[in-house]
Amino acid sequence: xxxxxxxxxxxxxxxxxxxxxxxxxxxxxxxxxxxxxxxxxxxxxxxxxxxxxxxxxxxxxxxxxxxxxxxxxxxxxxxxxxxxxxxxxxxxxxxxxxxxxxxxxxxxxxxxxxxxxxxxxxxxxxxxxxxxxxxxxxxxxxxx
Numbered sequence: 187x188x189x190x191x192x193x194x195x196x197x198x199x200x201x202x203x204x205x206x207x208x209x210x211x212x213x214x215x216x217x218x219x220x221x222x223x224x225x226x227x228x229x230x231x232x233x234x235x236x237x238x239x240x241x242x243x244x245x246x247x248x249x250x251x252x253x254x255x256x257x258x259x260x261x262x263x264x265x266x267x268x269x270x271x272x273x274x275x276x277x278x279x280x281x282x283x284x285x286x287x288x289x290x291x292x293x294x295x296x297x298x299x300x301x302x303x304x305x306x307x308x309x310x311x312x313x314x315x316x317x318x319x320x321x322x323x324x325x326x327x328x329x330x
Contacts, residue, residue, distance in 0.1 A: 196250030
């Protein structure tokens, strides 16, 4: 279905963006927020477009998964009967779970970006300020 194709494309694109970010960061990449010995501020590649491109990729993946799972033509919906003619509370529960989880993850992501930027600003000072001025958007160019 069209929504599944769009969802799959978002999953693939988001995954490729994240892999590219890991490669550009090289040894500076860590899952835990930290400043490494000899840490350098990476401002090239996807980091010349937005300050947190790996998170952008992750969000694209999550949106793609939601499109693949929650649209009326999805396998989950057709095989479970959650939407067409099913018990409405099941549909509300499924969509509600996605909304609640997405909201919690989104707010955690914003808090993590704030902590990450504070750490980088403290470590790199004017270099970070200059980069933040050149790259004002955190996730989506021209939007946020």
